[in-house]
Amino acid sequence: MSEHVIDDDTIDNIEILAKLSLTDEERLQAKADLSEMLSYIDRLNELDTQGVEPMSHVFKVSNVFREDVVTNGDGSADTLSNAPARKDGMYQVPRTFEE
Amino acid sequence: MPYEQYETVIGLETHVELATKTKLFCGCSTEFGGKPNSHTCPVCTGMPGSLPVLNRQALKYAIAVGLATHCEITRHSKFDRKNYFYPDNPQNYQISQLYLPICRNGWVEISTPSGKKKIGIHEIHMEEDAGKLIHDEWTDSSLVDYNRSGVPLIEIVSEPDMRSGEEVTAYLEKLRLILSYLGASDCKLEEGSMRADVNISVRPAGSSLFGTRCEMKNINSFKAIERCIRGEAERQIERIEEDKKEVVQETRRWDDNKESSKAMRSKEDAKDYRYFPDPDLVPIDVSDELLAEIKEEQPEFQEEKAVRYKEEYGLPDGDIRVLTSDKRLAEIFEETAKLSGLPKKASNWLIVETQQLMKEKNEEPKDLHFSPEHLAVLIKMADENKVSSGAARQIFNAVYENDCDPEAYAKEKGLLIVHDEGALRAAAEKAIDSNPKAAADYRAGKEKAIGALVGFVMKELHGKADPGQAGQLLAGLLKN
Numbered sequence: 001m002s003e004h005v006i007d008d009d010t011i012d013n014i015e016i017l018a019k020l021s022l023t024d025e026e027r028l029q030a031k032a033d034l035s036e037m038l039s040y041i042d043r044l045n046e047l048d049t050q051g052v053e054p055m056s057h058v059f060k061v062s063n064v065f066r067e068d069v070v071t072n073g074d075g076s077a078d079t080l081s082n083a084p085a086r087k088d089g090m091y092q093v094p095r096t097f098e099e
Numbered sequence: 100m101p102y103e104q105y106e107t108v109i110g111l112e113t114h115v116e117l118a119t120k121t122k123l124f125c126g127c128s129t130e131f132g133g134k135p136n137s138h139t140c141p142v143c144t145g146m147p148g149s150l151p152v153l154n155r156q157a158l159k160y161a162i163a164v165g166l167a168t169h170c171e172i173t174r175h176s177k178f179d180r181k182n183y184f185y186p187d188n189p190q191n192y193q194i195s196q197l198y199l200p201i202c203r204n205g206w207v208e209i210s211t212p213s214g215k216k217k218i219g220i221h222e223i224h225m226e227e228d229a230g231k232l233i234h235d236e237w238t239d240s241s242l243v244d245y246n247r248s249g250v251p252l253i254e255i256v257s258e259p260d261m262r263s264g265e266e267v268t269a270y271l272e273k274l275r276l277i278l279s280y281l282g283a284s285d286c287k288l289e290e291g292s293m294r295a296d297v298n299i300s301v302r303p304a305g306s307s308l309f310g311t312r313c314e315m316k317n318i319n320s321f322k323a324i325e326r327c328i329r330g331e332a333e334r335q336i337e338r339i340e341e342d343k344k345e346v347v348q349e350t351r352r353w354d355d356n357k358e359s360s361k362a363m364r365s366k367e368d369a370k371d372y373r374y375f376p377d378p379d380l381v382p383i384d385v386s387d388e389l390l391a392e393i394k395e396e397q398p399e400f401q402e403e404k405a406v407r408y409k410e411e412y413g414l415p416d417g418d419i420r421v422l423t424s425d426k427r428l429a430e431i432f433e434e435t436a437k438l439s440g441l442p443k444k445a446s447n448w449l450i451v452e453t454q455q456l457m458k459e460k461n462e463e464p465k466d467l468h469f470s471p472e473h474l475a476v477l478i479k480m481a482d483e484n485k486v487s488s489g490a491a492r493q494i495f496n497a498v499y500e501n502d503c504d505p506e507a508y509a510k511e512k513g514l515l516i517v518h519d520e521g522a523l524r525a526a527a528e529k530a531i532d533s534n535p536k537a538a539a540d541y542r543a544g545k546e547k548a549i550g551a552l553v554g555f556v557m558k559e560l561h562g563k564a565d566p567g568q569a570g571q572l573l574a575g576l577l578k579n
C-alpha cells in the first residue's frame with residue numbers, strides 16, 4: 001500500500017474549494033487525516049472490479065417522476081426564516097459583484 | 100501573419116429555460132415575476148432532508164429537443180452534483196448531468212448566404228437554474244431571490260463547428276425555431292430564457308488544429324454575440340501577432356457597452372466541480388413507450404412545413420419564410436386557408452397587414468388573438484366584392500383588435516357595397532343628368548370621361564358601390 005503525502009499546494013486548493021481557512025496546526029492535522037483516509041480508500045484497489053458497473057444507487061429503482069402540476073404555495077416565510085440576514089423579502093449576503 | 104489569414108473557431112453552450120409550469124424537482128411554480136422567494140420550498144432551497152423528484156414534462160421536453168436535433172437519446176441516464184459555493188446556489192451544488200447526458204451526437208442544419216451547413220450537437224443535458232442576485236446600493240450587499248432556483252434548463256452544447264458571428268446567429272435562430280415549434284421554451288435571449296456562453300479560439304485558416312479557447316460569458320443579445328465574437332477574435336490575434344504571446348485558457352466577462360472583455364478571477368474560474376452521481380435522484384430508463392409517446396407528439400417542423408406549403412398551396416418562397424417563421428402564425432395561416440379556400444389571400448393578410456399591425460403595436464405572433472374563422476369570412480367578403488379593399492382593411496383592424504365578426508361590423512359601420520340594382524341605376528342616371536359634359540365626352544369616344552361619372556355614383560352611394568359594377572352600368576346607359 002502506498003503512502004499518500006498531502007502537500008501544501010493540495011491543502012491550499014482544498015481550502016479554496018471548501019471556502020475554509022485553516023490554522024497552521026489544523027493544516028498539519030488535516031494533512032495527516034487526509035493521508036490516512038486515502039490510504040484506507042486504497043484498499044478498494046485490492047478488489048478486481050473488471051467489468052463491474054460503477055454503482056451510484058443502492059436500490060434497484062428507476063423512473064420516479066412527478067407530474068408538472070403546481071403543488072406549493074407561497075413559501076417565502078418559511079424560506080426566509082432560515083436567513084441570517086434579510087432585506088426586502090430576500091436573503092442578504094456579502095456583496096458578490098465585481099467592480 | 101495578416102489578420103485575414105486567421106479563422107475563428109466557435110462553439111456554443113446554450114442554456115434554455117424549459118416551459119414547464121413547475122420546477123425541475125419540486126412543485127413550486129416557475130412563473131416569472133412573483134414576490135421574491137414566494138416560489139420556494141425546502142427542495143429548491145436545498146434544505147437538508149428534502150427529496151427532489153424529477154418533473155416528467157421537463158424530461159419529455161429535453162428528449163423532444165434531442166429528437167428534433169437528430170441526437171441519440173441516452174436510454175439509461177442519471178443526474179450528477181456539480182459542487183461550488185455561491186450565494187445563488189443554496190444547495191452548494193447544482194444538479195446537472197455530466198456522465199450520462201440525456202441526448203448526444205446530434206446536428207442541426209443552418210442556412211447563411213454562403214450556403215447550408217451542419218452544426219454538430221455534442222450533447223444536451225438537463226440541469227437546474229440558480230437564484231438571482233441583486234446588488235443593493237444602500238447597504239453595499241447582495242440580495243438573493245430563489246424564485247429561479249431549480250427552474251428546469253437544458254444546456255445544448257454544440258461542436259466547435261461555427262466560423263463566424265453570422266453562423267452563430269443562424270445556429271441560435273435555428274434552435275429558437277425548433278424550441279418554439281416544440282413549445283419547449285419561449286426562447287427569449289433578452290429576457291434570459293435563452294443564454295449562450297461562447298467558446299472562441301483562432302487558428303491559421305485551413306489548419307485542422309484547435310487554438311487555445313476562451314469562454315465568453317454575459318452575452319445578452321444576438322447583436323452582442325456578433326460584437327463579442329469579433330472583439331475576442333481580434334484580441335486573441337493581437338496577442339499572438341503583436342505581443343508574441345500565447346492565448347491563455349480562461350473565462351472572460353464580456354462588457355457590451357465597452358465592447359471589450361475582462362478575465363474573470365481565477366477563483367471563480369476554478370473548474371474543479373467534483374462531480375458525483377446524485378444519490379437522491381434515481382436513474383432514468385427511457386422506455387420504448389415514453390420514446391414513442393414523445394415521437395407521436397413531435398410537431399411538423401419548419402423545414403417540413405416549408406416543403407408542404409410549396410406543394411400544397413404553391414406559395415412564393417418569401418411568403419413561406421414569413422409564415423413558417425413562427426408556429427402560431429403558420430397555424431393561423433393553415434386554418435384560414437382551409438376555411439376560406441383562398442391560401443394566397445390568407446397569406447397576404449398575414450404577411451402584409453398582420454405584420455404591419457404587429458409592428459405598430461409592438462406585438463408578436465403569440466399575442467395574436469383573432470380567429471382564423473373571422474379572417475376567412477373577411478377574405479371571402481373582399482373576394483366576393485361585398486366590401487371595397489379599403490373597407491376590408493378597416494374591418495381587419497377591428498378583427499385584429501377585438502376578433503369581431505366582420506359581417507356584423509361591416510353592417511354596423513355601413514361598409515357593405517350596395518348590390519341593389521335599383522339604387523345603383525338611380526345613382527347612375529342622376530350622374531348622367533348632372534354631368535352632361537362628361538356624358539357627351541364619353542359618347543364622343545373619350546373613354547376616360549367615365550371616371551368622373553363613376554366618381555359621382557360612388558359619392559352618391561357614400562362609397563358603398565362596386566366601382567366596376569357602376570362603370571359597366573354607366574357604359575350600358577350611355578350607349579342607348
Ligand SMILES: [Zn+2]
Nearest residue numbers: 125127140143
Ligand atoms: Zn421548490
